[in-house]
Amino acid sequence: MQRYRCIISYDGSGFSGYQVQPNKRTIQLELEAALAKMHKGDTIKVVGSGRTDAGVHAKGQVIHFDSSLLILENRWEVALNSLLPEDISVLEVKKVSESFHARFDAVGKEYRYVLQLSSKRDPFQRKFAYQYPFRLNVEAMRTASKYFLGTHDFTSFCSAKTEVVDKVRTIEAIDFFMEGNLLTFRFVGNGFLYNMVRILVGTLLEVGSGQRSPSEMQDVLANRDRRLAGKTAPAQGLYLWEVFYN
């Protein structure tokens, strides 16, 4: 048996998220279906670095699987891409030691969130950015974002459905950059809770639009209450950009 690590990219708009669910089209389902075809119908379990929700995209999701097939790394890439649907792409396949684990070994992640700042609906961006037609004060959002840097209990910034008990996470960087009319938020941290990036973005938008002041973020964090944070920003603007390993 050989363990393989793959970097994959997907357009999340046609999927009910990453993880297998009954009667739903998911990333994991398509990956396991492609691997089953290569293994005469045998089930090959795929382990991802984490889930992504329905409509959320990935530029650099990482998965691992085990196989006894003797195939070179670059041929794995070609074979898998030929069996996968067009909205998933395998960017890299590497042999790894059998101790590697895509989820447990991940030491950090980068997510990006893309806003299309325009009053005009753009048919080409509708699945790939969140259209935001109002004025935004990026400097106020930048000031607010500083409160999230470092290690905090992010209970206020995760879905009430979150099952994990330990809600302490470390955010290393939050940046903002404009390209044309697209404003991208970049988040780097050691891990992110369920809906955490989307709730951080939704809350920062309330700061950027003047509904909240940046310094309020301190209280929102301290009170550990999801109801105090802003709305969950829509899925289509979110990208799992990169997963980091040692």
Next chain:
Amino acid sequence: MQRYRCIISYDGSGFSGYQVQPNKRTIQLELEAALAKMHKGDTIKVVGSGRTDAGVHAKGQVIHFDSSLLILENRWEVALNSLLPEDISVLEVKKVSESFHARFDAVGKEYRYVLQLSSKRDPFQRKFAYQYPFRLNVEAMRTASKYFLGTHDFTSFCSAKTEVVDKVRTIEAIDFFMEGNLLTFRFVGNGFLYNMVRILVGTLLEVGSGQRSPSEMQDVLANRDRRLAGKTAPAQGLYLWEVFYN
């Protein structure tokens, strides 16, 4: 009655082209359905600057229609966008004189064709660019493109199904520009025949890949035979970018 000119944009990937056809989803069908809703079910005929094929996109298609509704220009834009599906967007609505005609008054058009130069399949570009994994000599394509500038009979560069008799057209500019791994071809001319841009691109790709020399273009034009030109490049890379009027 008042005549209105609209600039519209659409993601062509979900449409069987611009023009109404029985039992097909087309741009014209969706525009006329939205207008019918605004006019208590009355049919309002929409006239476009020209057709686009299945899968072809538009950043600046122009249409006109007549209405007796008394609505301000910017309210037309809001009303139509609220009734249109997300893959069509109205960018501008202007009152025009009743003599304006979107097709007959067009004096030129700009089309763009986007190649994604990469051996890696990109799930985000699959409907918006043509993936080309081979090396291309852009200088050779630029040299070849000079033969198309000016006024020529483009019989060799249009579909054999073309119904128009006069196949003489004038191309004012052909440019190439790179952005990241996307190579864009820009064509400006007084009019383009059926499949003309896609056949020009397909032929230029045969020059760029070394299968033909740039100077062959002269003979291909002179012989007025579709079989002498290259393949028709796929629809998903093509954009009707702008329509020009005096």
